[in-house]
Amino acid sequence: MTRVGIIVNPASGHDIRRLISAATVVDNSEKGAMTVRLLSGLGATGVDEVLMMPADLTVSRAIDRITRSLVVQGLTAPMPRVTWLDLPTTYHARDTIAALATMVEVGVDALCVLGGDGTQRLVHGRVGEVPVLPLSTGTNNIYPVWTEATVAGLAAGRVATGQVSREQGCVREKALEVTCGGRTEAALVDVGVISDTFAGARAIWRPDHIHEVVVSFADPCAIGLSSIAASVIDLPRGSSHGARVVIGDGRLHRVPIAPGLVVDVPVAEVTKVAVGETVNLMPVAGTISVDGEREIERYRGEPATVRLTEGPWRIDVGRVLRATRLQRDSA
Amino acid sequence: MTGTASGTIPAAELLQAYRTMRTIRDFEERVYKEFQTGQMPGFVHLYAGEEAVATGVCDVLTPADYIASTHRGHGHAIAKGCDVVAMMAELYGKATGTCKGKGGSMHIADLSTGMLGANGIVGGGPPLVCGVGLSAKVRGTDQVGVSFTGDGGSNQGTFLESLNFAAAMNLPVVFVVENNGYAESTASSFHQSGIDVAKRADGFGLPGVVVDGQDYFAVREAAAEAVGRARAGGGPSLIECKTIRYFGHFIGDQQKYRAPNEVADAREHRDPLKNFRARVTRAGVLTDEQLDAIDTEVAELIDRAVAQAQAAPFPAPESALEDVYVSY
Numbered sequence: 001m002t003r004v005g006i007i008v009n010p011a012s013g014h015d016i017r018r019l020i021s022a023a024t025v026v027d028n029s030e031k032g033a034m035t036v037r038l039l040s041g042l043g044a045t046g047v048d049e050v051l052m053m054p055a056d057l058t059v060s061r062a063i064d065r066i067t068r069s070l071v072v073q074g075l076t077a078p079m080p081r082v083t084w085l086d087l088p089t090t091y092h093a094r095d096t097i098a099a100l101a102t103m104v105e106v107g108v109d110a111l112c113v114l115g116g117d118g119t120q121r122l123v124h125g126r127v128g129e130v131p132v133l134p135l136s137t138g139t140n141n142i143y144p145v146w147t148e149a150t151v152a153g154l155a156a157g158r159v160a161t162g163q164v165s166r167e168q169g170c171v172r173e174k175a176l177e178v179t180c181g182g183r184t185e186a187a188l189v190d191v192g193v194i195s196d197t198f199a200g201a202r203a204i205w206r207p208d209h210i211h212e213v214v215v216s217f218a219d220p221c222a223i224g225l226s227s228i229a230a231s232v233i234d235l236p237r238g239s240s241h242g243a244r245v246v247i248g249d250g251r252l253h254r255v256p257i258a259p260g261l262v263v264d265v266p267v268a269e270v271t272k273v274a275v276g277e278t279v280n281l282m283p284v285a286g287t288i289s290v291d292g293e294r295e296i297e298r299y300r301g302e303p304a305t306v307r308l309t310e311g312p313w314r315i316d317v318g319r320v321l322r323a324t325r326l327q328r329d330s331a
Numbered sequence: 332m333t334g335t336a337s338g339t340i341p342a343a344e345l346l347q348a349y350r351t352m353r354t355i356r357d358f359e360e361r362v363y364k365e366f367q368t369g370q371m372p373g374f375v376h377l378y379a380g381e382e383a384v385a386t387g388v389c390d391v392l393t394p395a396d397y398i399a400s401t402h403r404g405h406g407h408a409i410a411k412g413c414d415v416v417a418m419m420a421e422l423y424g425k426a427t428g429t430c431k432g433k434g435g436s437m438h439i440a441d442l443s444t445g446m447l448g449a450n451g452i453v454g455g456g457p458p459l460v461c462g463v464g465l466s467a468k469v470r471g472t473d474q475v476g477v478s479f480t481g482d483g484g485s486n487q488g489t490f491l492e493s494l495n496f497a498a499a500m501n502l503p504v505v506f507v508v509e510n511n512g513y514a515e516s517t518a519s520s521f522h523q524s525g526i527d528v529a530k531r532a533d534g535f536g537l538p539g540v541v542v543d544g545q546d547y548f549a550v551r552e553a554a555a556e557a558v559g560r561a562r563a564g565g566g567p568s569l570i571e572c573k574t575i576r577y578f579g580h581f582i583g584d585q586q587k588y589r590a591p592n593e594v595a596d597a598r599e600h601r602d603p604l605k606n607f608r609a610r611v612t613r614a615g616v617l618t619d620e621q622l623d624a625i626d627t628e629v630a631e632l633i634d635r636a637v638a639q640a641q642a643a644p645f646p647a648p649e650s651a652l653e654d655v656y657v658s659y
Contacts, residue, residue, distance in 0.1 A: 010525075010526060010527075014527055014529045014539060014571075015540060016542070016552065018538040018539065018540050019557055019560065019568055020556050025533050027533055028525055028530065056525060057524065057525070058524060058525040058530075089520065091520070197614050198548040198610060198614070199548065200546075200549050200551070200552040201540075201542055201548075201549045201552035201553045201556075285614070297610060297614065
């Protein structure tokens with residue numbers, strides 16, 4: 001039997017960037033509709049069961065409403081059996097962590113995660129070698145991608161059922177492990193040294209507050225802090241290196257620092273960082289950001305390090321679907 | 332107000348922020364104690380636990396801006412600058428009170444500080460600040476109106492009508508939702524369609540954001556952006572602050588709907604004052620000695636407020652028909 005887990009963060013997508021820039025808004029009905037689209041893709045590829053994290057009613061009722069409409073219309077395409085996990089809902093990150101633990105314990109062949117970078121980050125280190133399909137419903141849309149969910153469901157289903165192998169259809173991402181003042185946090189995209197004393201509303205949008213950025217990849221299509229790295233170096237997802245970028249006296253690069261916000265940032269230095277390598281962050285009192293959000297408040301003299309590590313297996317929708325076609329053509 | 336981004340807030344403003352939060356906390360803790368002596372009339376709804384919301388928001392307002400409050404209004408009144416001694420007298424129903432002892436806890440208003448009033452009507456504040464915004468727009472001032480509403484109030488028609496009106500008229504208004512998890516005794520996970528009130532703003536075409544209401548810096552940063560934009564003609568916003576009330580809906584509420592350790596856990600791990608003190612002292616911006624001195628001064632202020640309130644006279648019977656809309 002093939003089983004897939006679906007995580008939906010009902011709270012993603014309402015941080016301060018909706019005030020300071022033109023950040024995306026994804027409402028919960030859309031998250032429900034995306035889930036139904038995913039289910040149809042998963043069902044069409046032969047996935048038997050989907051384990052669902054308990055969600056806000058605005059998500060779960062949208063799923064129920066759309067599913068019933070399909071039945072009323074007589075559109076009864078194969079759908080996986082949906083099992084809602086019997087877990088308490090506290091509307092906190094602990095809900096996602098508890099759902100992931102249950103899914104891994106029960107055993108899933110793939111995971112689909114709807115949320116922003118913050119939600120995706122919770123997956124890292126908690127699901128072992130299980131392939132993960134990250135779909136964006138958050139703000140900065142760097143790690144998770146915007147992909148039509150039906151198509152994404154087809155790709156996730158083909159990996160889960162073994163029609164396309166993990167090695168053929170997935171990218172082994174990298175991750176960053178930042179340690180400061182006894183705290184260790186994971187990042188999937190970038191870690192920043194920021195001069196704001198307090199984490200505050202968390203988002204970063206003032207370029208003169210950024211001193212240093214370490215990235216796990218540098219994709220020119222990405223937005224946020226990693227776009228600074230992408231303006232000076234090309235490190236595709238899944239490549240063997242990340243990069244460290246020092247901001248300061250140097251050539252100005254025009255980069256999309258936040259949705260709807262393009263600014264000039266001076267880059268002083270860029271160096272490649274290998275997997276397993278540890279970087280000592282600049283000794284700047286302030287905050288350390290994780291995937292674009294101020295997370296750790298760092299005080300004077302506190303050392304901080306970042307280590308580039310292996311990350312999750314990410315299901316690459318295009319790669320899976322191309323592999324499917326090649327298999328069919330050669331059959 | 333000078334600093335917007337956290338880290339650029341001057342130390343003097345941070346000291347004042349702590350003083351405001353400490354004053355709210357001590358005022359409320361003392362009212363809780365004094366109310367049980369039976370000398371204080373009426374119903375009282377305490378704001379303790381939610382101090383970072385009122386303080387973070389009001390710290391980015393000017394004296395010319397207006398706020399409209401709720402039935403849980405002591406914190407808003409203190410943060411907007413109402414006199415604490417007069418407020419305590421008002422709660423005692425004394426002639427020296429903010430409203431000459433005729434309003435009580437749920438009707439403290441002081442137009443000289445921009446406090447339009449606490450409000451016994453749930454969801455009563457948002458339409459009032461739409462009036463503020465419309466007035467400011469028509470008169471061409473740069474004033475901003477801010478309403479505070481609870482999660483229960485956010486289900487009222489007045490709240491939703493106000494979001495529509497403010498968005499349609501592009502008014503300089505900020506709707507602050509204090510989501511403390513309960514509408515009286517009903518959990519927001521039960522009474523709300525969608526756990527985030529902020530998402531309702533999307534439907535009306537204004538930005539809605541969620542911040543940690545226990546974190547002064549998070550609230551202030553979001554409020555600074557929203558108020559600054561409203562003042563610049565950028566229209567309304569909604570800020571939902573996830574917060575925790577330490578007492579019941581009113582003094583006397585048995586709170587059997589809450590988990591046994593809920594409040595104790597919040598006081599230990601999510602307290603806005605402890606959180607603030609730990610962070611500003613660790614960062615070296617303020618010292619424990621400075622904050623301790625404020626604790627002492629505020630304790631003296633509250634002692635004085637209670638003593639003066641208890642000693643003050645009740646309003647004269649013949650003044651009952653003064654300060655009303657119609658003279659008899």
